Amino acid sequence: MAPMSLPTPTIRSARLLLRPFTSADADALFALHSSAFVLRYWDAPPWSERARAERFIAACVRMSEEGSGARLAMDRVSDKSFIGWCSLTRWNPDYRSASMGYCLDGAAWGHGYATEAGRAVLQWAFDTLDLNRVQAKTDTRNAASARVLEKLGFVREGTLREDCVVNGEVSDSWVYGLIRRQWQPSSEPNPDR
Secondary structure: OOOOOOOOOOEEOOOEEEEEOOHHHHHHHHHHHOOOOOOOOOOOOOOOOOHHHHHHHHHHHHHHHHOOOEEEEEEEOOOOEEEEEEEEEEEEOOOOEEEEEEEEOHHHOOOOHHHHHHHHHHHHHHHHOOOOEEEEEEEOOOHHHHHHHHHOOOEEEEEEEEEEEEOOEEEEEEEEEEEHHHOOOOOOOOOOO
């Protein structure tokens, strides 16, 4: 059976435009992923070569073609600047499950953008895919990311002990889950819906 594609959507929220990546995003993506500050709780070291950005964008296209998920570039509407990305990956139609992730530029932290993007992507996923469960992971030291997931309705389900090595330091991760029946669609006004 041929793989089913999952076209990456374009989603507008109050302050963000979430859209498919293009080759024009490579420089901004490299700047994001080469920052040791941004990636201090990431499970991989900062990028040191721009080619990594091109491979990442190619992987986004492949993910869409294979139907395994969607990774969306995140632009701030007010100044059209790229501030990060949000993704729904490991889409499993049999288990009706997927994993969510996000990465934002340090200057964009603390403004609610990750929560806004996550809510928009989850709304798309629950509306479009016959999804029952979304999972997410965060380093136990990353309190801000944990807060984002909790604001979105995720429940902390457990700790993966010493499952990552971040900058040479062994670290633990929290696993979060969001079940469809517990999903609370946003009550915030969205002019485009």
